[in-house]
Amino acid sequence: MFGMLLNITMTLSCKQEQISSNVSFKFPEQGKTVKLGDDLTIALDVPAAMKVTATTYLVDGKVVGTKNNAEAFTLKTNDLSLGYRLISAIVDDGNIKDTITVNIELRSAILPPVLGYKVVNVYPHDTTSYTQGLEYHDGKFLESTGEYGFSTLRWVDLKSGKALQKIDIDKKYFAEGVSLVGDKIVLLTWQANTGFIYDAKSLKQTGTFLYQNSREGWGLAYDGKQLIKSDGTNRIWFLHKDTYKEESYIDVYDDKDQVDQLNELEYIDGKIYANIYQTDKIAIINPKSGAIEQYVDLTGILPAKDKFLNTDVLNGIAWDAKGKRLFVTGKKFDKLFEITLVP
Numbered sequence: 001m002f003g004m005l006l007n008i009t010m011t012l013s014c015k016q017e018q019i020s021s022n023v024s025f026k027f028p029e030q031g032k033t034v035k036l037g038d039d040l041t042i043a044l045d046v047p048a049a050m051k052v053t054a055t056t057y058l059v060d061g062k063v064v065g066t067k068n069n070a071e072a073f074t075l076k077t078n079d080l081s082l083g084y085r086l087i088s089a090i091v092d093d094g095n096i097k098d099t100i101t102v103n104i105e106l107r108s109a110i111l112p113p114v115l116g117y118k119v120v121n122v123y124p125h126d127t128t129s130y131t132q133g134l135e136y137h138d139g140k141f142l143e144s145t146g147e148y149g150f151s152t153l154r155w156v157d158l159k160s161g162k163a164l165q166k167i168d169i170d171k172k173y174f175a176e177g178v179s180l181v182g183d184k185i186v187l188l189t190w191q192a193n194t195g196f197i198y199d200a201k202s203l204k205q206t207g208t209f210l211y212q213n214s215r216e217g218w219g220l221a222y223d224g225k226q227l228i229k230s231d232g233t234n235r236i237w238f239l240h241k242d243t244y245k246e247e248s249y250i251d252v253y254d255d256k257d258q259v260d261q262l263n264e265l266e267y268i269d270g271k272i273y274a275n276i277y278q279t280d281k282i283a284i285i286n287p288k289s290g291a292i293e294q295y296v297d298l299t300g301i302l303p304a305k306d307k308f309l310n311t312d313v314l315n316g317i318a319w320d321a322k323g324k325r326l327f328v329t330g331k332k333f334d335k336l337f338e339i340t341l342v343p
Contacts, residue, residue: 141318144177214246
């Protein structure tokens with residue numbers, strides 16, 4: 001009896017191994033690069049003696065199609081997001097189901113046009129402010145400034161550039177992006193894996209939260225439903241506005257490759273605007289796909305005569321949703337600019 005059970009077990013085991021080793025992907029090959037929007041043919045390489053009765057196709061664990069055989073399947077990529085995607089096929093021969101997988105990289109098919117700028121107004125900006133986060137609300141700026149020992153959170157007057165309210169952040173933290181959510185202010189820190197919550201009126205701290213899978217805290221914005229967070233890579237995270245849990249993400253690409261060091265963020269008319277650290281560029285990003293649809297080149301916005309020893313890089317984007325005004329500045333810039341974008 002034992003020998004019979006052992007024989008049956010070995011037979012099933014061999015059958016499982018046979019399916020696993022013999023069924024594979026004919027297309028696509030491992031690591032294939034695909035342009036977003038292109039149709040992708042998924043085909044199985046199945047031994048002639050094997051009869052497949054059903055195949056289920058998945059992308060990142062989500063079912064995208066089924067077949068009653070091993071015929072090729074066409075995957076529409078229009079609604080997918082950019083980056084590495086895991087394609088799976090669950091193959092059924094009537095007795096045993098087996099799963100095979102392959103990775104592809106979805107890249108952007110958009111050649112982003114480059115926009116210029118026109119300066120509309122110039123306002124003073126505190127040269128001690130190592131600007132990390134910037135938003136415009138009700139006639140004033142919400143600004144967070146960084147550096148260990150010098151990080152602050154402040155409300156700033158538009159016309160004078162002076163702080164209306166300000167608190168210092170504990171010296172062990174390097175403050176990063178900031179965003180207003182209702183009557184709360186959410187502030188990131190750089191490498192401490194920690195975010196802080198403040199009352200928007202008093203600037204009194206009311207809570208903290210921990211990051212989950214995101215590497216660091218860089219930029220932060222709010223689209224009215226979710227918080228949007230950058231971590232210094234090409235990945236942008238979407239967080240629950242009340243629990244601060246990471247719910248999803250996109251990977252950001254232009255037509256050439258992934259674009260890293262996404263920094264300060266702003267949500268403007270359905271798009272994500274992101275400073276690219278240590279450059280004079282702003283990327284305008286599709287929040288669904290991760291594709292950069294346009295670049296803004298702000299080269300020369302701060303004249304050479306206004307650059308001092310402590311003047312750092314461009315960083316800080318703020319949007320006046322009611323007045324349709326766009327503001328930009330930089331770390332320790334002495335000026336903050338209202339601009340319009342031009343071809």
